[in-house]
Amino acid sequence: MFAAFEEYAVYIVIAGLVALIIGWIALIAAAFRVGKAWGYGVLLMPPVALLFIPKHYGMARRPLLFILWGLIIGSLPYLVSRLGNVFIDLGPYERMVEGELHLTLTGWDRKDYSVLKARPGTVVLQMANSDVDDATLELILPMAGLKELDLNDTAITDAGLAKLAAFKNLKVLRLRNTKVTDAAFQKWMASLEHLMEVDVRGTTIAPETIRQWRQAKTGRKAMVDRPPALPAPSTPGGNSNQLQPPGG
Amino acid sequence: MPFELIPDAYGDPRNAIACAMACELAYLRDGAEGASAFQREFGMEAKLISVDNTQVYVAQNDQHVLAAFRGSESPTSLDGLKDWLLTNAVNLLIVPEGRIGTDFIAAGVGARFHKGFMAALADVWDPLIAVVEPAVASGDRLLWVTGHSLGGALAQLAAWRFNRKALQVHQVYTFGAPMVGNKAANDAFDKEFAGHIFRYVHLADLVPRLPTISLIANEYRHCQKEMGVGEGDAQACLSGLAGKMVQGILSASLIDDIWSAMQSRLSAHDIVNYRKLIK
Known part of the structure; x- marks a missing residue:
């Protein structure tokens, strides 16, 4: 248009x-x-x-x-x-992708999450918003077929993670910058056999916990914090890949 | 081996120079020639993935996996790029349908992306991830993504999608890359890749100021972090051209004006020049 x-x-x-x-x-x-x-x-x-x-x-x-x-x-x-x-419509973004309902609320301009209740058939749910908390997760409990859940940057805690243990089909879970703890991850995520991908950047979940989780099943992948950026050296001399400046 | 990637150095000129070299090699059309060049310059085993007009080399060694996207044009001519940046039909900001749409709308329901770049990424995605996924998985290697010009735009979009597939991108270096999305999209990129994307821009290069449909109200934005090289003022040049507009809409003659200004600054956009200017 x-x-x-x-x-x-x-x-x-x-x-x-x-x-x-x-x-x-x-x-x-x-x-x-x-x-x-x-x-x-x-x-x-x-x-x-x-x-x-x-x-x-x-x-x-x-x-x-x-x-x-x-x-x-x-x-x-x-x-x-x-x-x-x-x-641009800032309401819920929903699409059928290969017969599955994908629902995105990330960055929307609404506050009322009750729209979730009306969509129990959701397979992929993305709601990486700071106002999503443990109570919001009550609304998604009927989504028995949920495979992917994006909770990056949300206010969920260990109590929320406990609720997620019910989603036996969950394959992808994003928890970046949330307050979930190492102990809760160990306790609740072990039961999710199909879980293959997690994003735990910015959490206190220990690298060792993630290592063990990945070892428990082949093909598991995790997004983890990388070492913090180091200041760039001011004189990179001695490196063979340092080229002459133009005209030099 | 003349070039190597240094894992713990973020935004380091040595990594930028190595990535610029990889972008140069990505212009080699012959996969066998490219593979031997990557072996010679990086000591990495490389494979060319080519679908339609989109080409990307995936190079790997024990420690790293490097995806280097080629621009649409050869390093010495830009004709292929003109349509990408100044044609309304591909310049639209959209969310594609299908799985790729789900991966990108994750940036937020207000995020919109360049239609043409999105289509190019969709073309190459399946064969690309089929090579990258096992390469990264075996031995937890670090994934680097780079590209020059159109390739830089594709590198940025590919990096986003790799992260959505939990193939964690270690660092992204782009050179003379155009803009790929609107403000909401780039805010999400900034959050996702803070301290991991380095966007090299020659100050006289016009391509990073594009695409645009109208010079009055451009919805395209860049993500962080811009690394300036060279001298010049591309914005002043575009503003000068904007003064020629009567209606605010890019007319055919104005597109030609922008393009001839672009070509008079060809050297500012050249990847070899970028590599030499990084200090």
């Missing part, structure tokens, strides 16, 4: 300009009809129109309407392109 809009925007702007010009000429003509002095005034010194319009509103009304319509139509493309983001 926006591609077509961009394509035709130029014609819309031109239409607006045409209406503006017609209105302006009509206004000058109206001014001449009232009197030569008004006519020359508006023609040669456009600001005079600001005096003419209120004084002879009956004569100026129709030209004025043309001018206003011209301004509105002509500026429409600018408004739409400026407000383009406003037209």
Whole structure:
């Protein structure tokens, strides 16, 4: 829709300009009809129109309407392109993918998570929002077929993790930057046999726990904290890959 | 081996130079020639994955897996890139349908991505992950992603999707890459890759200022972190061109103007030049 809009925007702007010009000429003509002095005034010194319009509103009304319509139509493309983001729907994003319901609430503009209750058939659920907490997880308990759950950056705790132990089909679980603890991960995640991928960056879950979890089943993958960035050395001299500066 | 990757050095010029070299090698169209070049320069075993117009080398050794995306153009001509950056039809910000859509909408329901880049990534994804996944899994090797120009855009998008598949990307280096998504998309990238993406931009290079449909209101944004090299002011050049606009919409003649400005700065966009300017 926006591609077509961009394509035709130029014609819309031109239409607006045409209406503006017609209105302006009509206004000058109206001014001449009232009197030569008004006519020359508006023609040669456009600001005079600001005096003419209120004084002879009956004569100026129709030209004025043309001018206003011209301004509105002509500026429409600018408004739409400026407000383009406003037209992106920030509600729940749901799609059927290969027969499975994928639901995304990450970054939405709503607060009421009861929409989850109406979608027990969800297979992939992404709701990486800071207002998702342990209580929110009550709403997803009917989702028996849930395979992927994104809880990155949420307020869930160990109590929430305990609830997730019920999702026996869970394959992917994202817990980045949450308060879940090492002990809770060990206690509750061991029972999820199908769990293959976890994101535990920014948590206190121990690397050793993740290592053991991965060893328990071939093919398991984990996103873990990497060592913090080291400051870049100021003189990387002695490295064979250091090239000469250009012209040097 | 002249080039090597240093795991614990983030945003390090040595890694940037090595990645720029890998981007240069990624332009080799002949897979066998590329493989021997990666062996010679990096001591890595490399395989070319090529689908339609999208090419990526996956190189690996005991410690690292490196995916290097090729741009759409040869290093000395840019014609292939023009359509990518200035054509309305591929310039749209979208969320694709299907599994790739789920992986990217994870950035947030307001996130939108470049239609053309998304299609190119979708083309190459299956064969790419079929090589990368076992390579990373065997021995927990570090995954590096790099690309120049269009390849830089694909590198950034691929890095996001690798992370969504729990194939943790270690570091990303892009050179002269155009923008790939809107603000919501790039906010999510910043959160996901803080301290792990390094976007090299030659200050005179116009490509990183693109794509754009209208120079008045561009919804495209860049993610962090920008690493400036060289001299010049690409923004001033674009602003100058914006002054020529009557309606705010890119007309055919304005597209040509942007493109000739781009080509007069070809050297600023060249990957070899990028590599030489990194200090």
